[in-house]
Amino acid sequence: MNPLYVGKSIPRLDGLEKVTGRAVYSVDLALPGMLHGDILRSPLPHARILEVDLSEARKVPGVKVAISGRDFPFMFGGMIKDQPFLAIDRVRYIGEPVAAVAGESELACQEALTKIRVRYEELPAVFDPRDALAEGAPLLHEGQENYTRFGPFESVPGTNICSTSTYALGNVQAGFEAADEIFTDEFYSHAVAHSPMEVHAALAQYSPDTDSYTVWSPTDGPHRRAKELSDALGIPINRIRFISMYSGGGFGGKGTLVAEGLAVAMARFSKGRPIKVVFTREAELTASQTRHAAIIRLKTGMKQDGTFTARQADIVWDKGAYASKGPDVAKRGSLTVFGPYRIPNLELVSRLVYTNKEIAGAYRGFGTIQVTWACEAQMDIIAEKLGMDPLEIRLKNCMQEEDLYINGQVMRGVGSKETLLKASQAIGWGQAKSSPNGSRRRGMGIATTLKPTVTPSDSYCLIKVSMDGSVTLLSSSVEVGAGQKTILAQIAADTIGVPLHSISVPHSDTSIAPFDFGVTSSRTTFHMGNAVRDAGGKVRRKILEWAQDVLKTDAARLNLIEGKILEEGVGERITLQALLAKIYQRGGSLLEVGHYSSAQSASLQASPDLQYMSSIFWMFATHAAEVEVDTQTGIVKVLKIAAAHDVGKAINPALCEQQIEGSVIMGLSNALLEEFKMKNGRILNDTLADYKLASMMDIPEIIPILVETGHAEGPFGAKGVGELAAAPTAPAIANAIFDAVGVRIRDLPLTPEKILKALREKK
Template identity: 55%
Template sequence: MTTYVGSRVPRVDSVDKVTGHAIYGVDVALPGMLHGAVVRSPYPHARIVAIDTSAAEKAPGVKAVVTGKDFPHLFGAAIKDQPFLAIDRVRYVGDPVVAVAATSEREAQYARDLVRVEYEQLPAITDMRLALADDAPLVHPDMHTYERGGHEIIPHTNCNTLYRYQRGDVEAAFAEADLVVEGEYSAHAVSHVALEVHVAVAQYDQFSGDYTLWVTTDRPFFLRDDLAGGLGVDGSKVRLKVAQVGGSFGAKGVPIAEAIAAVLARNTDGRPVKVELTREECLIASQLRVPAIMKLKTGVNKDGFMIARSADVLWDSGAYTAYTVGVAIRGSQTIVGPYRIPNLRILSRQVYTNKAITGSYRGYGTTQVTWACESQMDEIARELGIDPVEFRLQNGYEEGDSYLNGQIMHGVGLRETIETARDEIGWGSVDRAPAPHLRRGKGIATMIKPTMTPSSSNVVINLGEDARVQVVCAAPEIGSGQDTVLAQMAADAVGVPLDDVSVPATDTALTPYNGPVASSRTTYHMGNAIVSAGNEIKGKILELAGKTFGVDPDYLEMRDGEIFDGEGELLVTLKNLLARYHGEGLSLTAGGRYTSAQSQLLKANPGEEWISSIFWMLCTQAAEIEVDTETGVIRVIKVAASADVGKAINPLTCEQQIEGGVVMGLSNGILEDFKISNGRIENGTLADYKVATIQDMPEIVPILVESVHNEAPFGAKGIGEPAAAATPPAIANALFDAVGIRITDLPITPEKVLAALSEKKEAEPGD
C-alpha cells in the first residue's frame, strides 16, 4: 500500500518556481566575481598561424587571457578528441580559441574584440555524404592517435564510429519477400534551446589545486570527469555544485561554459569567473542533435509480417564526438523499431565534419531513427493495403518476445499504447476537406527506446532526530519533476509524510556517485536505490519501536510518519518515538545502491549482452493534422500520445513529460530549421530559428499505460525521452493520409509540402 506513489501530488519545487525564488546557474554570483568572454573561429576549418593577445591583456579590467596552448589536454566521452580551446587548428565556425576574463561582462567583451588571430583557411568538409570520399579533407588527421574506448573507427578517414550488426540471412529473406520497400530518410540538426543558456562559475584554489564550479547540468559526474580531462587533473580535484537547471534535454552534459570558466579561473588570483554564453553562442557553438541520413530496406510477406530489414545509417558528429558515438551505435540498433524482424543487418557510420558539435539530445538517436522506421512502416502498410495500425500491432513486440540480441523483453505495453492512441484519435474517420483549400488526415507512429545499461545509482538517506528525511543523491532536477518523484518514493519507502522529505541539491563532493540524469533512467535506477535505503531505515525504526514497546517489529508497519501495530492500531508517531531518544541524538542513515549489471533480465545471446536494456520505453502517437494546400502550412489539430510508463509514480509529472515531448517533437518536426551554408549557421537567433509557442500547440491527450516492470521501483520505468520521438512521423503519416504526399527529409516545411503537392499534381494530371 502506498500513500504518495501513484498520487497526483503538486511538485515539490512548485513555490520556488512560481515565485521566481529558484536559483539557477545564471543567478549564481560570488564576491569578486569576474566575467568571461570567448574569441571564436569565424572559419569552418583553419590553421591558427598566430594569436596576438597583447592589446587585450592591456585593456581595462582584464585579469586573464588564456589560449589553447595553456591547456594541451583532450577530453571526450568515447574519443578524447577535443581541447577546451583550439590548439593549432579550428574545426567549426564557433570553435573557441581565446578566453578573456575581466571585472565586468562589457570589459571582457571589449577585450575579446582586441584579440587578433591569424588563420590560414583549410579545405572544409561540411557535407556528411562527402566526408567518406577518398579525397575528403580530414577534420582530425590524428584521430588514430587519440585515446578512445573499445569501439571501431576507420583510421585515416573522417569515420569516427563504425558499427555493424547482423542476424539471420537478410539477402535470402529479401529474395523470399512478397514486397520489399526501400527508402532514404534524413533527420536534421536541431538545437536543444534550453531557455537558460550555458553558464558556469568557476573558482580555483592555488594552494590545493582544487577547482569548484557552480553549474547547471544533467550529468554531474560525467561532466566532472570531462572537465578534469580537459584541465589535465584528476577527477578528485574538480567539485561541481549544481544549481537549478533551466532546461537541458541532453544539452548540459559536456563542458561548454564550464570549460571556459575553469581555464580562466586557473589564471586569476583565486577570483571566481562567470561565463554565460549568449543565445547565439548556444545556437551555433554548444551542441546540436546529430543529423542522420538513413537508408532503410524492409521485406514483408503478403500476410503483412516483416521478415527482413537492412539499414545503412550515416551520422554527422560535427567537429568533435562528444556523446555522439553512443548515439551512432545505440541509435542505429533502434532503427529496427519495436518489431519482430528475424533477419537484420545494420551498418552505422559516423563522420566528422567541419560543423557545430552534435551530441545527446532527448532520445539519444531515437528521434532520428524513429523518423525513418515509422515513415517506412506507413509506406509498407499502404502498399500492402493493410491498415497502418493493424500492421504495427501484428508485428509489434509483446511481453516475453525476444529483442534483437535474444534478450527476453519484460514490461512491454506496446499493444496497449497503440490501441489507446488509435481509439483516442478516432482512427478511421476524418472530416477530409473542411474547406476547399484545407485537407485533413490522421497518422500514427510508435517507438521503442532502451535505457543506458548497465548503469548504477547510489543514494544516502538520512533520517534526523527531527523526523525529517534527506534523500542525498546526485540527480539534479532538470525540470522533469524528478525531485518530486524521488521524494514520493522515499516518503513511501521510509513511511514518512512527503512534506518531511527533502532532496538536497547535487554537490559532487557530498552526494554519492550517480550515472547521468539521462536516458530516462533516474526514476527507475535512483528509485530502486531509494527503495532499498528507505526500507532499511524503516526496518531500523520498526526495530526501535519494537524494542521500546516490547513488541515484535515484524508485526509493525510505518506509514506517513505513524507506526501501527499488527491490528492496524496506532502505536506511536515517528516524531514521538524519536523524541524519546532525544538525549542520545538518534539519527539513522542508510545507503542504497542499484545497478542493473547483474540483473537476470539482461540475459542475452553470448557476446551481445551489452545490447540489452533493463527496461524498454514504448510510446505511440496518433495525430490529426490539417494542411493548407495553397500555403503548404500544416496545423496539427490533435495528438493522442500514449506511453508505457510501467507505473506512474506521479501522473501529473508523467503527463508533463508526454505533453512537453509532443510540443518538442512538433517543433523539431515542422518548425525548426537551421540554414547552414559552408558549415556556418546563418540563422543563429530565436527570431529566425523558430521554436513552438503556445500558439502552435495542438490539443494533446496524454495517455498513461502501466505495464508494470517487476524489477522497477513500484513498477515504474522512464518517460522523459520517448514522447518526443513519435510526433514527427505521426505528422508525416497524417500528411500522407491527407494529401498523398510523403516528405522523407525533416523538417516538414511548407516549401517541401508545396513542392511535393505540385510534383504530385504533375504526375497525376487528371487528379
Template identity: 35%
Template sequence: MGQSATRIEGRAKTTGRVSYVHNMSVPGMLEARVVRSLVAHATITGIDVEAARAVPGVHAVITGEDIRKVLPHPYFGPAFHDQPVLALDKVRFIGEPVVAVLARDARTAEEAAALVDVSYEELPAVFDAVEACAPDAPLVHDELRPGGTFADLKHLSGRRATNVALEYRLRRGDVDAAFAALPHVFTHTFTTPAIAHAPLEPVVAIGRVADDGGLIIDSATQNPSIVRLEVARLFELPEAMVQIRTTFLGGGFGAKLYPKLEPLVAACAVITGRPVRLALSMEETFLTITRHASTIRVTSGVDADGVIRARKVEAWWNGGAYADIGPRVTQKSGLTAAGPYDIDNVWIDSRAVYTNLPPAGAMRGFGVPQVAWAYERHTDLMARELGMDPVDFRRRNLLRRGGVHHTGTVLQDTANEEVLEELARAMEWDRPLDPGSGPVRRGRGVGIAMKAVVTPSTSGAVVRLNADGSASVMCPTVDVGQGSATVMAQLTAEALGLPDGRVRVSHADTDTTPYDTGTLGSRSTFHVGNAVVAAARAVRARLLEAAAQMLDVPVDDLDIHAGEVLVRGGGPRVSFRDVMVSRLGIQAGHITEASEFTPDYDPPNLDTGQSERAAAFWMSGAAGADVEVDTETGRVTVNRLVIVGDAGRALNPELVRTQLTGGAVMQFGMTMSEELRYDEGQSTSPGLGFYKVPGILDVPPMEAVIVEVPQRDGPYGAKGVGETGTFAVSPAIANAIQDATGADLTALPLTAERVLSAIRAAGGSS
C-alpha cells in the same frame, strides 16, 4: 504512489525565488568572453592579443598555449578525448573557441574580445556525413583518441585516416537471402537536420580554486559526477579535490551533459587565481552542442501476407567536429533502428561521423526521434503500397511482450501492443474521417516507436532519517524541470511511511551526493529511484529495530503508517520522533543509509550486436495526428495531437502527462519549423530570432494517454518517460499529411514550402 503530488519547487519557481547557476555571482569574479573561429577548417598561423590586453579592465587574455602550461594534455570528451579546451594549432568548425578574454565585467570582456586578431590558413572542409565517409574526404582529425569513460565504448581504439568515430553493427538472420525470396522489397531514404536544444538558461559555469588547492565549479550541468571525473583527469587531481555543484536547471534536454565550459573556467581560474564565470549567449549555446543531423536508408522485405520478414537500416550521424557523446547516440539509437517490429532478418549499420560543423551530442530521445522518423514513414509508405490500413499493418508486425528483440533480448515488460491499441482508441481510428473538399484537405496518421534506456549506468542515493522524524535525501539527480525532486520525495515517503511534506531532497553536489551517470535518457526514475527506495527501506528497517527495543516487542509485530510506528492488532503507536529520542535520550542523531543501483547488462557482440540483456528497460511511445493541409499554400494545421506512453507505473500521473506533452511539444517544433541551417559551415540560423521554436499559440490541442504495464524491477513498477513523448510525433504528422494530400515527405522540417513541393510532385493541387 500514483498520486499527482504538487511539485515541491513549484511555488519557488512561479514566484521567481529559485536560484539558478546563471544568476550566481562570486566575490572577485572575472567575466569571460570567447573569441571564436571564423573559418570551418584551418591551421592557426597567428594570434594577436595585444590590443585586447590593453583595454582597461581586462585582467587576462588566454590562448590554447596558455592552457597547455597548466594542462599538459588539454583535450576532453566523454567518448573521445578530442576536444581542446581552447583551439590548439587548428580549428575544426566555425564558432570553435580560440581565445578567452577575462575582464572585470562582461561588457569589457566583450569589447576586448572584438580586438583579438586570429589569422588562419584554410584547409578543405566537409559538412555532409555521407560525404565524410568517402575515402578521399578531408580528414577532420588526423588521429582518433577514444576516451575510457563508458564501459560500452571501451572497445574503441585509436584510428587514423577516417572520419568514422564509431560504427555500430547488428546482424540477425540472413537479410540478403530473405530479400531475394520475398515478393515486395521497399527502399526509402530519410533525412533530419541539426537541431538546437534551446534551453531558456544557456550553458554557464563558474570556476574557482579552493583554499586547499582543489577546484570548485558551479555549473548548469546534467551530470556532475562525469564532469568531476573529466576535470580531475585533466588537472591530474584526485576526484576528492574537485567539487561540482549545481541547482535547479533552466532546461537542459541534453545540452548540458558532459563537460562543456567546466574545463575552460577551471583552467582560467588556475591561471589567474580568481573565480571565472562564463555564461554563453543563446547563439553561442547553438554553437556548443546540437542534435545530430542524420541520413537514414531503410530497406524492407514483406511477404504476401503483409508480414515484414527482413529489414536493412543504414544510418549516418553527423557528429560535427568533436564526438561528445555522439558515438553512444549512434550505438544506442542503432540498436532500435529497425523499429518496434517482429522481424526475423535484420541488418543495421549505424555510423558516427566527424564533419566540420558544431559538435552534436545527446538530445531528448537520444537519436530515437531520428530513426523513428525514418522507419515509421517507411512503414506507412509500405502500407500504402500494399493497400493495407496503417494501424492494421502495424498490428500484424508488432513486437509484443515476451518476444525477442533484434538484439536477442527478450522483452519482458514492454507495452507496444497496449500503446498501439490505446492510440487507435484515442484516435477513433475505426471511425471514417471526412477528407474535406476544395483546397483544404484533412488526414490523419500514426506512429509508434520504442527506445532502450542507456545501459550500463549506475546511480546512488543516501537517505537520512532525522531526529525529529523528517527525512533528507542526498540525491544525485539534477532537476532540469522534469520534477525529479518531487518524485524522489514521493518514493522516500512511500518507502519510509512518511506523510507529505516531511522529505527534503538536496541538489546534486559531488562532495555530498553519491555518484550518478547523469540526468539523461529517461533513466533517473528507474536508476536513482531504485537506489532511493533501497536506502529508504534500509533506514526503515533500522527504525523498526529501534522501535522494537523501545516497545519491547518483536520487529515482525510492528508496522509503519504516516510517520508513526504501530504494533499490529491495536497495540501502542509511537511517532518517528519518539523512536529517535529513545535511541540517545534526546532529540539528536540520525539513521543514515546509502545504496547504489546498477542493473544487469550483457555487453553486445561487437560483430552482431546480439545481447541477452541489451538494456535495463524499454520505453514504448506512440503518436497520432489529425491535420488539415491547404494544398494551394502547403500550410499545415495540426488539429489534434495524441501522445501515448508506457510509464510502467505512473508514480505521479500529472508529472507523467506533462512529460509526455512536453516532449511532444519539443518534437512538434522540430517537425514543423526548427532547423539549424549552414552555408559552408556558417550558421544561417543564429539564435532564436532565426531559429523558429514554436510559441504557445503554435502548439496544437494535445492529449496524453498513460499506459501502465508495471516494470517488474522498477521502483514500485515505474520506468522513465522523459523522452517517450518525442518518439513518434514527426512521422505521425507526416503520415497524416500524406493521408490528406498524397505528399511523400522524406525530410524534416515539414515547412509549407516542402509540403507544397511534395504535393506538386504527387500530382496534387498547385
C-alpha cells in the same frame, strides 16, 4: 501496504520556487570576487591557428585573465578524448572557442575580445557527411586512432569516420529472396537545437592551495562531468567538486562539458577568483551542441500479408567537429531503426562522420528520434503499397510480451500493442474524415517506437534522518525540470513511512552525494528510485528495530506510517520524533546508503556476446496525429495528437503527462518549424527570431495516455518516459500529411515550401 504518495499527482516540490522566480539558476549566481568570462570564437570552419596575440586584450582595464588554447593544453571527451578546452593549433568549426578573457565587467571582456589578434591559415572544410566520407576529403582529425577512447568505439584511421558499428542477425539475403516486395528508401533527419530556456552557463573556482576546482553547473550528470574533468586534467576526482543548480531545460544538451570547460580553463589563471560564463543565445544556437543529423537508408523485405522478411539499414550520422556523446548515439541509437517489430533478418551499418560544423551531441531520444523518423515513414510507404491500414500493419508486427529482442533478450513489460490501440482510439482512427473546407484537407497518421535505457548503470544515494525525524535525501539526480526531486521524495516517503513534507531533496553536491550515472536515458525514476527504495528500506528497518526495543514488542507487529509507529491491534504507540528523541538523547543522525545497479539483473541475459544490447527496461510509445493541410500554402496545422506511453507505473501521473505534452510540442516544433539555415559552415539563423520554435499558437490539442504494464524490477513497477516521448511525433505528422494530401516528404523538416512543391509535382 498501499502507497500514500506514489501514484498520485503530487504538486512538484520545486513548483513554488519556480513560479515565484526565486529558484536560482547558474545564470543568477553571483559569488564574492566573481569575474565574468567571455569567449572569442572561430570565424572560420577549418583553419590552422598560426598565432594568438593577447597582449592588447590584457591591457584593457578590468581584464584579469586572457588565455588561448596553448595556455590550457588539455583534451577532454567522455567517450573519445578528442576535444580541446580552447582550440590549440586548429579550429574545426565556426564558433569554436579560440581564446577566453575574464574581467570585472562584461563590457570590459567584450572590449578585450575585439583586441585579440588571431592569425589563421585556412584549410579546406567539409560540411556534408557524405562528402566527408569521400576519398580525398579533408580530414578533421588526422591520427584520431591515437585518441583515448572510453568504450568500444571503433574509428577508421585515415578517414573522417569517428566511429562505426555493425550488427547482423539471421540472413538478410535469404530474407530479401523470400520477400514479395522490397522497399528501398532514403530518409533525412535534420539537426536541431535543444533550445532550452536557460542558455549554457557555469561558474568555476580554482583553489591554488589545494589544486582543486569547484564548478556550479546545471549539467545532468555531475559525477560523470567530474570524472571527465579528472581524466582531462590528470587530477583526482575528489579535487573536482560539482555543485548542481536547477537546470532550465537540458534535453541532452547539458550532458557534456560546455560552459563548464571554459569556466574551468579561465579559473585556473584567476588566482582563486570565481569565473562565470554565460552563453549568449547566439552562441547557444551556433556553438553549444545540436541533435545529430542522419541520413538513413532502409531496404526492407515484406511478404504480401504484411510481415517482415528482412531489413538492411545504413546510417550516416553527421558528427560535427568533436565526438561528444555521438559514438554512443550512433551505436545504441541506431539499433531502434528496426522498430518495435518482429523482423527475422537484420543488417545494420552505422557510421559517425566528422564534419566542420557545430558539435552534435545527445538530444532527447539519443538517436531514437532520427531512426524512428525513417522506420515509421517507411512503415506507411509499405502499408500503402501492400494495401494495408497503417494501424493494422503495426499491430500485426509489433512485439509482444516475452518476445526476443534482436540480441535474444526476453522482453518483459511490453506495452507496444496497448499504446497502438489506445492512441489510435483516442484520435478516432478509422472514422470518416471531416469534410474538407475549401483548400484545406484533413488526414490522420500514426507512428510507434521503442527505446532501451542505458544499461548497465548505477545509482547511489544517501538518506539522512535527523534527530527530529526530518529526512534529507542526498542524491545526484539533478532536477532538470521533469520533477526528479518530487518523484524521488514520493518514493522515499512511501518506502520509509514518513510524510512527504518531512523530506527535503537538496541540490546535488558531488563532494557529499554519492555517484549517479546521470539524469539521462529516462533512467532516474527506475535507477535512483530503486536506490532510494534500498536506502529507505534500511532506514525503515532500523527505525522499527529501535521501536521494538523502546516499546518492548515484536518488530513484526510494528508499522511506520506518516511518521508514526503503529502496533497491530493497538494503534499508535509513539511518533518517530519521540522515538528518535529517546535514541539520540545527545544528538545524532541516522544515515543509510542506497544502491542500485542494473548490471546483475538476470533479465539482461541474451545471445552470447550480445548482452551489451540488452536494456533493463523498454519504453514503448505511439503517437497518432490529425492534421489539416492547406493545399494553397502548404501550411500544416496539427489539430490533435494522442500520445500513449508505456511508463510501467506512473509514480506521479501529472508529471508523466507533462513529459508527454512537452515532448509532443518539442517533436512538433522540430518536425514542422526548426531548421538550421547554413552557408559554408555558418549558421545564418542564430536567433530565436529566425530559428523558429513552436509557440502557443502552433500547439494542438494533446491527449496524453498512460499505459501501465508494470515492471517487475522497477520501483512500484515504474519504467521511464521523458526520452522516448518526442520520437513518434514527426513521423505521425508526416504520415497524417500523406493521408491528407498524398505527398510523402522524406527529409525533415516538413516545411510548407516542400509540401507545396510536392503537391505541384503530383499534379
